[in-house]
Amino acid sequence: MLTGGSPLGLENSVTAxxxxxxxxxxxxxxxxxxxIFQTDAAINPGNSGGPLINLNGEVVGLNAFIIQSSQCLGFAIGIDALKMQLEQYVFK
Incomplete structure (x- = not known):
């Protein structure tokens, strides 16, 4: 029996x-x-929104969407663009 996470135990999957x-x-x-970054990260309907992390462990983007008609190319929104968008929601 699993406690929390995916019933298949796949909640901590990682791709390149x-x-x-x-x-x-x-x-x-x-x-x-x-x-936008083009990436080979596994992005599928229902699992977008995970961080795109560099070799130093820093978040450089947010895996956002794929274009299925183009052999499922993955795309991530760059962290700088995200920061600009999020500033309107953060109270200073």
């Missing part, structure tokens, strides 16, 4: 997350995303 391109601009639906 190699960045193959930086500073991409992508339009998804009507929203334009800037400073």
């Amino acid at each position: 997350g190699i960045i193959s391109a930086k500073n991409r601009r992508l339009q998804v639906a009507k929203r334009m995303y800037e400073e």
Whole structure:
């Protein structure tokens, strides 16, 4: 019997997350995303939102979405772009 997490015991999975391109601009639906990383991190419907971490253990992005029609290329929003967006929600 497992206590918490995934019933399969897969809650701590890790992928390589190699960045193959930086500073991409992508339009998804009507929203334009800037400073996007293209990555090979395993991003699937339901498991986006995990951090993209460099070799020093620093968060450099947030795994956000895939484009399934392009062989499931993964994309992460860069941490600097996220910080700018989050400032409006943080009380100083």
